[in-house]
Each structure stands twice: as structure tokens, then as C-alpha cells.
Amino acid sequence: MSNDQPTPDRFNLASQNHVGQSVPRREDDQLLRGQGRYLDDVPIPPQTAHMALVLSPHAHARITSIDVSEALALEGVLEVFTGEDLAGMVKPITAQIELPDYSSNSRDVVAVDEVRFVGEAVAVVVAESQYLAEDGAELVDVDYEVLAAVISLDDATDVDAPQVNPTVPGNVYYDGRFATDAVAEAFAAAAHIVSEEFRSNRVTAVPIEPRGCLAVPEHGDTLVFHSSTQIHHVLRTALAEFLDVAESNLRVVVPDVGGGFGIKAALYPEEFVCAALALRLRRPVKWVQDRYEALLTDVHARDNLYRVEAAVDDDGIVLALRAEIRTNGGAYAALPFGCTLETTGGARMIVGPYRISQYEYTATAVATHTTPTCAYRGVAQPVCFMAIEGIMDRIARRLDLDPADVRLRNMVPTAELPWTNVVGVRYDTGSFVESLEQAMEMADYREFRAEQAKGRLVDGKYRGIGICSFTEVSGTGAPGWRARGLTRLPGFDSGLVKVEPTGKVTAFVSHAHSGQGHFTTFAQVVADELGAPLEDVTIVEGDTGSGPYGTNTFASRSAVTGGGALIRASAKAREKLARIAAAMLEANVEDIEVENGRLHVAGVPSRSLSFADVAETAYAMNTTDLPEGETFGIEATDFYDPPLVTMANATHIAQVAVDAGDGRVEIEGYTVVHDCGRVINPMIVDGQVMGGVAQGIGEALMEELVYDDDGQLKTSTLADYLLPASVDLPNFNIAHIESPSIDTVGGFKGVGEGGVIGAVPAVVNAIGDALADLGVNVNTKPLRPALLSGLIREAGG
């Protein structure tokens, strides 16, 4: 931390009234009335044109000709643009990654000459209505010369594999390596070597609101750009760079967002195209994708292969770990995180809560003719913990130990925190052992094992229990992004706190919500730090036209970075209130106490002023002069860049029943003990956990994007890409341990991703446990009924 950073003790939160309370959400009233304003609800100005994209039906092909004449002839079609047309308006978009052994690539926002995945845009039709734009797109006649494609992770680096991108030799985007000094010796000396290959199939986030944007030219050179995005400042800078327009002439506004989950933290070609065409046509342009486009073009994730081996002693202690990680990056490096987020993430996070001191990895990102992959809730962690937690279970089975005991023996105990792991990541506080022990108690783990010992098959169902104990990366600062090559991603966020002339408080924060309840939780933080009544605090976010720059909302950042920035800004505003109040009350500033919207002299509650009294002086709205040296108004801006990462932790325990006949899985119990440091709003934290678990259960049991060998996506509707429904999910048994961070302002840790990170491994391990007596090896996902019933039959069950 830099020297000018106040230590957490300086902050007021210790006397918190609102932080820690399940304050009801302010967001709800409007949303429940059907008055949420999502992108497609934003009123469109007259003259708005609508755009539709012509998508490549081939995974890899050369574009030999594009005939737009029929489309142009359709009444209502305004213009049709090809890749070459757009290339004159938008530079090829490039994710900036600075890693050794990384091959950069760029993407034309609309394909020029060659297409590299099914769904890549080859032309854009602009028309008077969305219906007409789509009609026009149907009429664009594109001829292709179909080329050989490489689709699967396994084939990408074959010697005869077609080259996906000219600047990515051998289809290897990135090949990272790391080893401590004595891995080979540890393996040579180990009593046991436990190894497994884990395969994770491809999924995507599927927020129920599709992506979209609306670009509105205003006042000559300014463009107001509405987008269903999580990263408005990052988007604005990228629009400025790749469209070559002044950033000061761009304003990005985020409406209500109907779920993001990371996929809306990518920057997409359609956003650049929409903005460019609005500037070109001098009229508003709107685009909203349909679900087919969403499944084809939203970034995908989790197409990973992990080969892991552990050197283990007779007590089940892991002496050394080797991981060989391959991730499918797809056809292009998506912006802004590139195609290495899963690769570097898995490699750096797999050691989790365990005391693994000897570690070696190779981590490779490959290119294929498939949709680009990037961030989806949990990034890498659901898979790397499926691997390491799967290894823990295999160690237990090999040595005839209980899987919980193997974990407990390997965990870093709380007494040894702060602790720096083998790749240099600091765990400041946490509760690895305690969360596992408490979860075991809540899930009646020992009782379950005792019952299970009598036989796993009861009433035609195999019953199993699965554990995932994990660390959860959150609140990453600039050093953390740099360590992963993301040198253009800042890390900090900002807060601007204004006490208005009437004493009410407006706080701006550089985040954008997509369901997290920021208007409520950030108000709790500001109210406590400033000493204002909660109802007097209003939060404004999601608009580059108000409030300073930030890194925005993804990777479980908002509580840590937004909360931290708002605390710092609130503290500054409170100090100014106190200085002015001290002058008005003829007291020493050190003696001024702030509470519930009033400032009073310590020990003399009768000598007090309201925020409004002080604000009147600050804004020269009374006859009292400002104290010497003070500026007008009460506005304070501050920034907060957290440390490398902020590490939360949790344990999940899933209990399952696998039908011996049809292989269907029922989740019979689900327990979570979560530790995200100081909790701002327990109700909202529980909501984040439950929603994440639901996505994780979906990923473990049913969700899968399936390509055929030619690169056609066979799961391009929600009838094919299965999402968990109410009948597929259990109730959740959730408890919290609070180990406030000692490295972050406020003590908060992130919570957005833990649910999915824990659920995938816990469910996969529970099914593996249920079928363990049959000798069935469960090392993949999703675990659909057809797969499981086949495995059970083969095993003679």
C-alpha cells in the first residue's frame, strides 16, 4: 500500500450502524413494477436506425463475394456495410496482454476476407426498424470457400491442424511455465503419486437479458452510448482508441442490466460497429441481439483440460503438485482480458487453501475455430478446484482416509495467516479449517459417512457427499492484473461523495450494477463512514458522464474497490464537514463527532449542527463566512486500488442421490460456509451465494455448449442449452464466518463468484463419491443422466 493511504483504523466503520445489516433493497420497487429500464427499454430518439448482423454459417472459410444489392433494394433498408467498409471506420481491436510467450492477435470488427468461427459477423444491415434490418440481413448473399477447421482443444496443436490466426503460430496463444526448485525430488521420494485428467466442457453465462447497445449522437461531436455492459469506463476508452475519436466526446451510460456474470465484462465488435455507424450516419443506431446470436457470440468459457498429479506421503500430505493446463481460447483474444484469463487463473489459483510448497505448471492457451472464450463468473476457479478437490478425494480413496481429513491435514491453519502461497499470492485472513469443520457439522457429514458405510445403494439410488474447500480471488488491484499480463487494466475504482446544500448526500462510484444491489449496499457504506442517515444517501453509478474513472464491475470487485473508494471519499467529506462545523461551533476539530446527520462537540450533544447547517455555510447560503482556507462546497473524490488480490474462502458440501437406473442426479442437501470478510448486507451476500451455486449446479449437471466436428454449435437455443429450473435445485443451508481483511480498506472481500466456484467441484465430487464403490471414475462435466447411466451400466451397477 502506498504511504498516503489511510489505514483502516482511521475510518469510521467501526461504529457501523448499517454495514452488516440486511437492509432491504432500494432497487426492488421499480423492478417489481415492471419499470426497470434495461437497454431495450431505453426510449429511442426519433430517426433511430436499427442494425442487424449477417453471421458466418461456417467455422472457417474465405469470403469470396458479398452481394448486398437485394438487401439494399428492400424498402426501409438504409445501408449495408461489409468488413472492408467497417475497416475504414474501426481499427482492428486488440487485447493488450504483456506476457512472455504470448502471441497477440487482432480482430476486424466485421470479418474481412476470412471467417474464423460460426457466428462471426460478415456484414451489417441498417434499416428503419429491427424487423426490416433482419429482413435485409436475410437478403445479403455471401459466397464462401469453406476451409478446414480445428474445433477441439485436443486437436488445436496437431501438426496438421489448420492455422487459426496468422499471428498465432501453431495455434498457441500462450505457453506459460513455472516451477519451484524441488518438484522432481519430491515426486521421486513420494510414497504415492495420485494423478488424474479432468475435462471441463464449454459453457456460457446466459444472462436472461441479451446484449445490446444504443448509440445517440448529440451536440455535434458527442456520442452518448448506452450499452448493457459491466465495464463502462473501459468501454469508453476502447471506443475512443479503436474509433479514433476523442474520449471526451464519448459518454457511456449503463442502464439496468439484466444479468452479466462476466460475459458483459467483455467488449464486443457489435459495440464498436454500432458506435461507428451512428457517427457515420449521423443518427441514432440501436442493436439488440437475439438468443441465437447470444449463444453464438457471447464469450464462452470453461473449455479446459487439466492433467494433475500429486506427490503424497502416507498421511495424505501433498508434498508437491504438477498441473498441465490447456484452455481453449477460441478464434480471437476477446477484449479486454484476452484469451489467457482462464490459463493464468487456473495455474495461479489451483493450490487453493492448501500448504503446497513445491509446484510446477505448464499452462497453454490454444486457438480454435470457435467462439472466443473469456470471463464467466468464477473464471478458471470452478475448474481448477474441480481438479485439486478431485485430487484430494482420490488421495483419500487411495489411502483409505476420509476426504475431509485429507483436506484438514493439508490446509493452512488460521494461526499461520497471513501466509503467502507458492505463486506469491498473500492470504491475509481466512478460515479454511473453520469453514470446513462448520460445514461438516451443518451437513451432518460424519453421520452421513456412518450411514453410507452400510452401503451406498439405497432404494435404487447411489448416495454420495462431496466437498469443495476453496479460496476465491476477489478485488484484484493493479499488481494482480499486471502479474497476469493485463497491463492495460487499471485495478482501482473511484468514489465521489457530495454533501449537497440541503445536507443530503449524493455518492458517485465507478461501478455498474447488473443485479448486485449497489444502490443499497454502497449507501450503507457511505452512511456509516460519513455519519449520515441511510435514507439521505443516494448512489449514482454506471455513467462515464458523472464521477471519476474506474476499472468497473467484474471479478468480485465492487465491495472491495467501490466500497474502499467510497470509504476514503466519505472520510474526506466528513473531515471537511467537521472542520467547518468546528469553526461554526467555536470548538476544536478533534472534538467534533459525526453521527446520524449531525455534528456535535464531544460530550456536549446540545452544541450541534445538522449536515444542512454546515452545508449552508459551505455553499455560502447563509451569512456565516467559510473558515479561512476552505473551498466552497463539500465534495471529495478518492480512489482505491486494492492489493494484488483479496482472498475470500468457503467450503461447500453437496449431498446427491444418483438414480441407478436412469442416472438422474438429485441434490438432496447443500451446505455453504462462506467467508467474505466484513459483510455489508447479509441478505444480499446470501443471494449472491445462492445464485452462484445454482449456476454451478447447472454447470456440473446439465449446461454444455456442443460443437460438431465442423464447428457448428449444436446448442444454439435455450431448448438445447439447458439451464437449471426451480425443480432442479435444492434449498441452501448457508452460514458465514467473518474474517475481515487486514489488507483492504473496510475489511471487505468479494463474494460474487464463490457460489459457482464451490458448487461445480462439490457436485462433481459428490457424484464421484456416490459411484466410488462401482469403480466409476468421475472426472468430467456436465454429468448428464445419459453419461452417468452409461458409466453405471459399464461398471455393472
Add this chain to the structure above:
Amino acid sequence: MTEMHDIEVTVNGRRRQGRVESRRLLIDFLRHDLGLTGAHIGCEQGVCGACTVLLDGRTARSCLHFAVAVDGAEIRTVEDLATPDQLHPIQEMFHQKHALQCGFCTPGFLLTTVEFLEREPDPDEEDIREALMNNVCRCTGYANIVEAVAASAVELRRRGEA
């Protein structure tokens, strides 16, 4: 030029007229022609349920109906549930139980619940989960929605008895 049709429907108790192409979807008619943006488009494939409205008292996927085909029908959308001063009891329970996050799917769940509790005023958890199974929520994991529906049933029964 595409053939246009004059239609007249009752929406939230008001007679509304429109002139639509044969292919205009009911959801687009409601959202873009009448300005009732509470029903949302999630998939246009009839799977997600975000576009759910009540069509002659029964839940319907407004993305799967043509506007022209509902000429003469009575339609109820989420905008009809609350008064300016007060949420509907089901909306109030969704708020109290934190049964929404991003809120995009919520109107569909609310109208599904309205119809369900009219049909089944005293449901158990299994009934509720079955009634909700055709609406997708990606944020909440459903547990709080199930609780909200159960609490709504209690509240509506209480009011009915009062």
C-alpha cells in the same frame, strides 16, 4: 408492402387499438407500440418466460403470439399489479424475501405466481417449484422466489379471510 391489420385489445383494463403487420409479435406490440416495457424478451423461443403476460387470465408467452392473433383478447401485464401507493402482495413478498436480483425475469415470475395462486391458494413447496419450472431465473437460485410465493399465498389467504 406488408398487409396491416387493425386490432383492438383490452390491456390492464383499458381498450387499446393498434395497426400491426401480420408478423408483429405480441411482445413487440406491448413493449414498443403500447410502451409497456415490463414484459421482457429473453429468448424469443418460448423457453425463458421473461415475456410472460396473462392472456384472457392464463399465462402466455408473448414472444410466441402474433399481435394480430390476440385481437379482442384481454391482456394483463406486470404494470397492472401495483398502485402508485402500494405494491401487490406478491410483489411485496418478492421484495421482503429478496426474490429478485437483476429483475429482468421478475415480471414473468410475478404473473406466473398470480395465475398459480388463483388456481392453488394453499400450495406446498413442491407445488410451487413445479409451478415455477417454466420460468428461468439466472440470478437467485430460486430458493427465495419459492419462499416469496409461499409467503404470498399466506398473505393472500389472510386478506381473503379478512
